[in-house]
Amino acid sequence: MRHLHDLLGHQAGLTPDAPAVEAADGRYTYRELRLAAEAVASLLVRRGAKEGDRVLLHGAGSGALAAAVYGCSRAGLVGVPMHPGIRPAQLAHIVQDCTPALALVDPALSDLHQDSGVPVLPLTMPVGPVPGPRLPEPGADPARPAALIYTSGSTGAPKAVVSPHAPMLFAVRAIAERLGYRADDTVFCPLPFSFDYGLYQLLLSTFAGARLVLPSAVDSGPRLLAALTGSAATVLPLVPTMAAALVRLIDRAGAPPPGLRLVTSTGAAFSEPLTDALLGALPGTRLALMYGLTECKRVSVLTPEERAHRPGSVGRPLSGTQVLVVDPEGAEVRPGDEGEIIVRGPHLMAGYWLSEELTAARFARRPDGTAELRTGDFGWMDREGFLYVRGRTDDIYKQNGFRVGAIEVECAALAVPGVTEAAVLPPSGDRPACLFLVTGRTRAEFLRDLNDRLEQYKVPPMVSILPELPVTAHGKTDRGRLAELAGGHR
Template sequence: MTTQTLVAADTGTDTVHGLLAAAVAARPDAPAVRDASGVWTYAELDAWSRAYADWLTAQGVGHADRILVRVGNTREFTALMFGALRRGIAFVPVNPAMKRFHLNTVVPDCDPVLVIGQNAEDTAILRELTDRPVFELDEVRRGAEALYDAAPAALDEAPVAPDDLGLLIYTSGSTSAPKAVVSTHAPIVFAARAIQARLNYREDDVVLVAVPVSFDYGLYQILLSVIAGAQVLLTSPDRHVRLLGTLHEHRVTVVPLVPSLGEMLLTLARRDRREAPPVRLFTNTGAALTGPVIAQLREAFPYAQVSPMFGTTECKRITVLEPDGDIARPGSVGRALDGTEVLILDDDGRLLPPGTVGEICVRGPHIMTGYWQAPEQTVLRFRPDPVTGEVTLHTGDYGHLDTDGHLYFEGRRDDLFKRKGVRMGTLEIETAALDIKGVTAAAALAPAEGHDLTLYAVTELTADEVLAQLTERLEAAKVPAVCHLLDELPLTPNGKTDKQRLRREQK
């Protein structure tokens, strides 16, 4: 840890904390963030972020240090994040649902100078993984409370620069080993503004964040809401069974969804006889909502539009489809963000024409810096042009563009395959399965050594009935060899189907 106790100054809006400063100047008394225990205005969020920053400074944490924070969807998360970033401290959010198996890698990899856990059980585990100070959130909260009304420290340290490290966001790749995306302030701010320009969150919006804030989809909802001057409503997985009531009680208008959350909302809505809540916009990324699920959302929430998106932590967002744009362009995940470019390249790096499937590659100011302490993986994904030096992000995802620049996602390399001479992807098979009445969730696994194309389905139908109905929707080569029935699909902590676990259980 550094021993300095000086504080970094707020500098403009090319830094993440600069976004908060602008919101405080514009709407100081408007509600900014709410959780189960209360609400803060923008002025209060700013004051609490300074108090948490002062607490971090008092612990000897300084510019360019890293802190690991594992506290879940709480107001304290937002104050800790803005507090760290305003001092030039890198913020490493970790999901409380992350198991020790992955923590064993993550904690030593980011080498934090200080760690914060949400409860005693968490801190006990974390103390076994690091010799750095580990604090329970309640202890940190009490320390910040003591500093909340104190005069702020002198702002005389060098300012935070746009290219300073802001976030290390851990993401799992195909190997299941977590790796951290190095996110400096400038691309974070550019991405947040570009997404907001497409989605147009409003100052009177209430934005539900039920996905983990450690997941970049959840974390960026905070930034989008701050840019708009909207209110963030944080809720945690243990409250999801009351999600529909939450939408009614707080008059929620924007709901970011992953498929598991969308399916839960639909289940709750079918049991509810009240008028639909005033949701005006559903967004989706992380894992795609299928056409049938989108249609059911529109039926259950008649005031809402749906905006499919596509992204990856390495550049935050790649494309955003205008609300209800899928009606005219089924399956599209939208156009590239303004000021960015999406390319479809073949395996030799050559540009492919519209309609041809290839690797989705991206250029623009939203490209992050690379992977933390992983130069080989960085070189593989973040490839500078030999002439211009401009970085092209090779996502490892595959899709095609139409003639108007709208992207259609096909899947990752492992999800695309040939079977019986026919090219196909697991997403197509899953979409067809979810079109069957009574199938509420589905996951397809591509053929692998010792296993043919396999479908996992959540339904009261028999496996034979599911396969029979798939023959009515898919050509013979695309019908799975076997269907396994499950009570529920296994999920990752971020709400995606855990196909790696299904694959392990298949062996």
């Protein structure tokens, strides 16, 4: 396989009548999804898109969006998935940054694109093949981009990770080897395709021949438990904030969804208390914890069988992946010693779109010409090759003259009974470090128990209790919003 759409073509040849995607716009077999992708590709080419052009893909999870992902690949175009709730300023930045030739947009969102200057086509499921000669297969250059994946932009304007076909396909195969999605699985994906974790659920499901369910926004939130049960889901990818919400929903309902065999998580640290709570709420369900970055998709997976013996680990590196832990001079440290995490392998993406300086800073070139990714995360590896992530290099801060890790403080807070969520903001300017909590306990009660788990000099001077932590469109903790709240709590 050379292209993303080869995943679909191969599976449609094997199981043409098997269910592929189910969403609000309908249910589609693998044969129907392949025909729709061909129709999308023909439409884009007829509207003037040329190989290598960027195409915005803007809409909620749907069969039409899945067809558009594969259709862009089939036409040799670069798909740019966007969150359905993107703000006008972010849209304007992306349009200026990647200069798309066309935009496939859900009709309900078309007003947002009126002033973008980009020709808009409706993101709807084609009703039949587009007449005309069959499109030639796109060029087979493995370095040709398949997608631009924009990061959340929590620390500035969103930047696009250039994601070629070859690294994406390698990542699909390596992740599938470790997770073991099956043809009889129903993968319930509440994550948007603008989040690469969500996009890869489409690719992994296609690779396995599984059925992918793309729920509505309501079914991804308050009705998550009911939607899971109704879909007969067997696999659920989520992030920690979603896991905490699911635990609360199950506790209220008094019964878990039947048939759920596997939960996966990435995107943020999954604390041991949350792990215990989720597995307690989902008896018989297996949990695979993963570590990765958009710049290389996935680094490691901790399988359910390994978790009992490696608490706190994010698992072993994927097959074909090399992970090193290095000191500030770039020398590899001994097992057990902390340092920055470096990743090498065929799944490294091609850098950042139109940003040579940033690419050079993160994607270093070795003497033999191969690339390695400086993750910006720090941690350590044990002698058996299991990786432990302690946090980002910019999450380390000084307090009372001592070095403190935000992740360490969060984990200690989450270990206090009654605390369901915790997030630390390192100090900034005149503002000291701040710890935000979701708990039914009082601040005094919490601090009393925290002092039994964390040295006093590491306890943040500011502790604030919230009804819930704010989250980004991708379900991660919104640290920009927390910074605003911290400014109001001085």
